[in-house]
Amino acid sequence: MRFTFLGTSAGTPTAQRNVTALALNIGESRDWYLVDCGEGTQHRLLRSRHSSAKLKTIFITHVHGDHCYGLPGLIASANMSGRTAALTICAPDGIEQYVRATFAHTDVHNLRFPLNFVRSDAPNFYYSDGSVEVSAVAMSHRVPCFAYHIKEIPPNHIDEVALDALGVPRGPLWHQLQQGEDIVLASGERVAASKVCRPAWPARKMIVGGDNDQPDLLSEALQDSDLLIHEATFTEDILAKVGPQYMHSTAAMVAKTAAAAALPHLILTHFSQRYRKDPSKKAKTHSVAELFSEARELYQGNLLLAEDLKSYQLEKDKSLSEL
Amino acid sequence: MRFTFLGTSAGTPTAQRNVTALALNIGESRDWYLVDCGEGTQHRLLRSRHSSAKLKTIFITHVHGDHCYGLPGLIASANMSGRTAALTICAPDGIEQYVRATFAHTDVHNLRFPLNFVRSDAPNFYYSDGSVEVSAVAMSHRVPCFAYHIKEIPPNHIDEVALDALGVPRGPLWHQLQQGEDIVLASGERVAASKVCRPAWPARKMIVGGDNDQPDLLSEALQDSDLLIHEATFTEDILAKVGPQYMHSTAAMVAKTAAAAALPHLILTHFSQRYRKDPSKKAKTHSVAELFSEARELYQGNLLLAEDLKSYQLEKDKSLSEL
Structure with a gap:
């Protein structure tokens, strides 16, 4: 299982980080999956090796723009590039309406390929295509939001x-x-x-979370997972200043849940734009290292902070390699 | 009059060029105007000096996604950044419906600032704010499309x-x-x-075209203009291969119109992604220089090919400087 972060910023893009998207490959196939699709995802893909013709299925966690405003452009560009294969989009209520309204108002009438929308907020949502099976776990956010529990189906x-x-x-x-x-x-x-x-080898399993202020909602699913990718928008001190109304997690909250589940690998992402690699007092920015330190105190497993265009492989032996 | 190209590619972005957008400043004010807003315009603005708080008015030429899919994200990000000033959007039918439908489906309910939509496809559309006056010229394209004739109002x-x-x-x-x-x-x-x-100096005047396969529609307006920025999606040989159904101009077509109008400055933009700075036979790409040569044969004025993030100033003496 290989995955590439296409965007790791919360809410708005920065010069270093785009808004949320993640590309995922299973095994050696060039077919790939996309989890979330913020504006500019198609631009990020110009810098990775993922072809829009080989995109199999898109999973969207929730309707907020920083997770879905890249969908119309990605689909329209795939159409212009000659894609003909059907594209499945698993998403909660609202996403199909958003995409179809956009196309209706912007002269996109005859895509060369069908769009199959599957409601991931339906009870017992389950996706399988022979390579992977995916279920959804309800998160706690300002709108209905879901984590995707993704399990390889080994040969x-x-x-x-x-x-x-x-x-x-x-x-x-x-x-x-x-x-x-x-x-x-x-x-x-x-x-x-x-x-x-x-199975030729034990199935690799990961959870890609959506925006969420209750990481413990994933505790049960984490018992059946090797890796969690979860938002950590704030550190505790900033959350105390900002207030809980945006319904996001801190690095500490996610680390605590991962530690309780004895999870091997945890990758934090979706950072507030105040966290920078090169923080400055003048701009009132903070170091991303603060997020790492806060999580490290509570979680002793393999801990990483996501970065745009970094790729990782969850190996058959369940170790995690940077590519 | 200063302007910066934020996107110069037709249809889909490339690694070098984003889809269409242009930022314009009048005089020394930090207030600015945006003409078209393809996906990723807000990302390009992170690399220029334009603040979303100082964006005064947006002009959209037509509803195609490569000219408007950046609107929802740009507006949502301005909202998150604390903008409170009203934002005017001059655009043909469809754009307001697209933006409002997007917001309705993606949980954007309470912007901190009003959006004022003005229909630029209305007969006798005219915009003026004391610094600039803008009228629209109907173009010939697959959907209703307009060029904006922008005239400075000098003190x-x-x-x-x-x-x-x-x-x-x-x-x-x-x-x-x-x-x-x-x-x-x-x-x-x-x-x-x-x-x-x-007037303290003669008003500077420019036309920013939309997608269009009949540049001569601008002949009259060009008599009252110092500069034309117009699409030149193809060269003549490629148009002959592709066919006329996309309703775009060639470099030759635009050059001919500009020459007939004895126009001082012409900037071509909106290039098909087959035109590259570093063309390769293998990828079947062409050199952007082909577009320049084709136009140069017919137009002897000041001729330029647009590039992303390049800025120019139309001076009070009507000369054009690269910044």
Whole structure:
């Protein structure tokens, strides 16, 4: 599982950070997934290796502009570039209306590919395409907002010795079993795929959070996850000054939840624009290092701060590498 | 009159050029005007000296996304940055509906400043704010599209000798005359502002075109203009291959119109992404120099190709300087 941060700033872009978007690849395929799509996401993609023709599915966490205002331009540009494959967009209520109203008012009438909208705020939302399965966890924010729990579906490894012993002839029946389908032999004997196949490696699992002021809402899902990418808009001192009305998390809040879940990898993102790499007293900016220090005190796992255009790989052994 | 190109690419952004937008300042004021607002305009503004708080009025040429998809983000960011001054948006039908629908679906309910929409496709559209007057010229494109004819209103220079001879006392009456208002003296004598005032310098005038496949529609307005900024999406050979259905101009078409009008300054912009500074046979890209050469053959005035973040000043003597 490879992923690239396309935007890591809260609310508005800065010279260093764009608003939220994340590109995700599963395995070696050039097909990829996009989680959130703030304005300028298509511009960031010009600087990564992701082709709009190979974009499989978009997941949107919520309707705020810094998470979705890049959708119309991304879709229109993919259309101009000749894309013909259907595009699925999993998103809460409002996103389909926003995109369709935009197109209706701006002369986009005949896309060359269908847009399939799936409501991710529906009860029991579940997405699967053979490579990945995705469910949604409700967050606490000013509008309905969701974290996406993304699990790889590893290829099946087949137990050749067992199949030979059972007398299953090589060929289509093996293929069916490998796809997870049970088979019936000529003898009438039933062979369950689960008995003779197992995942080639343990599935890699990550959660990409939306905007949220209650990280503990993810506690249960984190028991089944290797990595959490979550907003940490503020440090505690700034949240105390700003007040809780924007419904965002601090680095400490997220770190506490991750520590309680004994989570291996935590990446913080979606930083208020007051946090800079080169802070200045004059501009009243703070160092991003303050966010790291605050989280580090509470969380001893692998902790990282997201940066635009940095890419990581969650390896099969569940370690995390920077690419 | 100072202006900065914020985007010079047609349809989709490239690594070097964003989609269309132009920032304009009149005189020494920090107030500024925006003509078109493609996606990522607010990102480009992070690299110029224009403050969203000082943005006075936006002019949109037409509803295509590469000319307006940056509006919602620009407005939302200005709101988050604390802007309170009303913002006027002059645009054809569709733009207000697009912006309002976007905000309705994406939880933008209480802007801190009013948005005043003015329909620039109305007959006899005319905008004036004391610094500048703007009218619209209908273009020929796939949707209603307009060029903006922008004329500076220079300060009035008052004829002191004449006023002393007429016995007009210095003070409020002089101020009224300078603002262009006629006055009546205590004697009952009427003094016309036009008799005792004249512009401190000849008004500078420019036309910023929208997408258009008939540059000659501007012939009349060009008689009253120092500078034209116009799209030249293609060269003639590429237009012949692509076909006329997108309704864009070639460099030759615009050059011919400018030459016929004996226009002093012409800046071409809105280039198809096939034109690059570093063309490659492999990528089937062309050199932007082809656009320049094609126009140069037909137009002998001051000819320039627009580039993102380049700024120019139309001087009081009507010369054009790069800043």
